[in-house]
Amino acid sequence: PLDREWWKEAVVYQIYPRSFNDSDGDGIGDIPGIVEKVDYLDALGVDVVWLNPVYESPMADNGYDIADYQSIHPEFGTMDDWETLLEELNNRDIRLIMDLVVNHTSDEHEWFQRSRQGDPEYEDYYYWREGDPEEPPNNWESFFGGPAWSWDDEREAWYLHLFDEKQPDLNWRNPDVREEIHDMMNWWLDHGIDGFRMDVINLISKTEGLPDGEHGGGEHFIGGPQVLEYIGEMVDETVADHDVMTVGEMVGVDAERAREYVAEGGCGLSMLIHFEHMGVDTGHDKWDLQELDLLELKRIIGEWQHTLADDGWNCIYLGNHDQPRGVSRFGDDGEYREESAKMLATFQFTLQGTPFVFQGEEIGMTNTTFEDPEKIRDVEAQNFAEMSLADWADDYAEDVQPILEDMSRDNARTPMQWDDTEHAGFTDGEPWIHVNENYDEVNVAAARADEDSIWHYYRELMDLREENDIFVYGDYETIDREHPEVYAYRRTLADDELIVVCNFFEREPQIEMADLDADAELVVSNYDVDGIPEDRVLDLRPYEARVYRQ
Ligand code: TEU
Incomplete structure (x- = not known):
């Protein structure tokens, strides 16, 4: 069943x-x-x-x-x-x-305002560190570029922000913080919503003591030590008794790790938004656009399809x-x-x-297009443009604009x-x-x-x-995994079978589909398609997609 x-x-x-x-x-x-x-x-x-x-x-x-x-x-x-x-x-x-x-709030949230004033009830709602105003407490980097710490003149201390300086990270070690969040979630559930998409939810636990790390410190806050415990508790305290969906957005998670969040015995989320396939056309960072690596896309999607096939989603x-x-x-x-x-x-x-x-x-x-830097709205793109011009770029139009036109979130x-x-x-x-x-x-x-x-x-x-x-429940299996241009796969459910063929390029490749029945039914395609050739070699046109059923 x-x-x-x-x-x-x-x-x-x-x-x-x-x-x-x-x-x-x-x-x-x-x-x-x-x-x-x-x-x-x-x-x-x-x-x-x-x-x-x-x-x-x-x-x-x-x-x-x-x-x-x-x-x-x-x-x-x-x-x-x-x-x-x-x-x-x-x-x-x-x-x-x-x-x-709930990884962070605005610095204009009342909790942060009180925290920065040192109000005893709120002082531990965020990550504060005293010290030298010239030297951040550790080497962690913000996802939006630059250090993950800003100095606050009022409290005379550093606070942590994995994103913008106006997004201080909440201290999830503090049980009061967790309770406030659970209450807030229950308030929305009482208003009749059908679930949550949970922003960067695998960043909420940080390594005790906030030590220096490699690569911007990610190993100390991506999937941190208590993340499963915090999410599990949150699920129990809020959505567990409701028929709702929960979608965790998670950076740096692979399919095997995902099981801890969405599979039986995991912390109870319905599914998660991962980033692995967002890297199939980029190099050293998100701004470094490369040609699509279709084999890598097949590997990643195949891995997720198989790993969560019977358990998880x-x-x-x-x-x-x-x-x-x-x-x-x-x-x-x-x-x-x-x-x-x-x-x-x-x-x-x-x-x-x-x-x-x-x-x-x-x-x-x-x-x-972003021919005029005045058109940029996104804080991440703004930071990128500024830092590029300060660091390595000679000219906005020549060096920065093309990158924004490929990769900016404003697109x-x-x-x-x-x-x-x-x-x-x-x-x-x-x-x-x-x-x-x-x-x-x-x-x-x-x-x-x-x-x-x-x-x-x-x-x-x-x-x-x-x-x-x-379409929803069928099992997935890659066909011709090494084909460099065509992504083909089979879905099966009992004796029902779909064969999907997608040409990811403008080129016009052939693919041999040995298992395609002569009388397979074409369910949907973006082109007009003739019958199935006797030798089962399909000639595909630019970006052609076909779904057969047999
Ligand atoms: O995004 C999380 C996240 O990791 C992205 O910021 C990612 O690093 C970046 O967009 C890559 O370009 C979520 C939200 O979806 C995003 O809009 C927020 O800016 C971010 O969290 C902070 O809340």
Whole structure:
């Protein structure tokens, strides 16, 4: 019997609220703007919305710096607006999961304000170290570049921040901190949400004494000594009695490690967002873009598919608000934009796991341009540009701009392209970040009007997945692992079988599919396909994808 769960069968749609739809003309997307689009989400056919942070925040990291976990930032609306959103989604059988950001708060959170004043109740809510204001307490580095410590003049001490200096890390060793967080989570659960996406949740435990480390100190805070205990306790105290989904975002986790979080006997999460496949086209760091290593992609995906096959569950994504646009990165955003976006969607929807679709993917939104550094919005990209120009780059346009155009998180954060009117129909005001120039061609209205569009292709995949258990639950097996251009695999469930063939390149490779039946049924493809050749050698066109059933 299948180990059924609604969240295994669901398709999750990620909304980055700042860039989704602006209802009041201030140029910033908001919750009433999402409410205006619930029928859109329903028409697309998604089952769950994951909402990026909408809480009170000074917005140093677009809401991942939270000043109050139990209120909505006025730019996004009110708690009443949020209630309306939940109700309107639920009326359409769409569930809602919220972003839980508890590795750190904003420095403007009341806890930090009191902590920096030395209030005895709060003094140990964060990691403070006294000492020489010229020399940080250890050599840990921030994910956004530079040291992970800042000096606070008020408390006259250093505080730890693994991200921006406005994102101090919470001290999870302190039981009061953990209890506050559990209470807050229960408050949201009482409001009727269907789960959490847990931001960098495997960073919450740090090695006692905060010693120096190698490589920026990661070994002392990635999957730290008590991380399983803290997450397990959090699960027990909050979600355990609710039928909800929990998605841990985890840096530096491989499939074997993942079992400790999502498999039987682990700490109880439903699935996790890992980063392994985000490295298949980069070199020494995220900014160093290389050609896609398809064999490496097969190795990583295969490893995760096998390791979590019968115990645990995968989350399948190719892009989100922290990554460049999937079609620009793994496909082609020029001549073969439509074909490659459909191929990537085919791939995503035919692996075992829950697909996470990031807003705009369903219309093949692409990376954008940064010819003027004034267009940069993201703190990580800003730091990168500044540090590059200080360290090694001679010229912004020549050295920095091309890298940002490939890899900046802002690529994913340009406004959702609804139609071909001004600002792509996103706002009546001035958008907080520029709209991608291609909005007159790439937009929802055009995509919905064209039966062959990427949008309709996503719809078709969602129907297939809903109607056929094999898409969700079938076992996975790689075919022709060494083929350098084509990623092919088999899914099996009882005597049902799918054969998936994806060409990841513009080149036109052949692949021999010895096990393909002469009368296999073509279930879906991004091209018109003739019958199966007698010798079983398939000639594939640029970015061609086919799914057969036999
Ligand atoms: O991201 C975690 C994370 O590791 C990323 O910051 C990653 O290092 C970076 O984006 C690579 O470019 C989460 C959120 O998704 C992200 O938006 C936040 O900035 C970050 O945590 C801090 O809360």
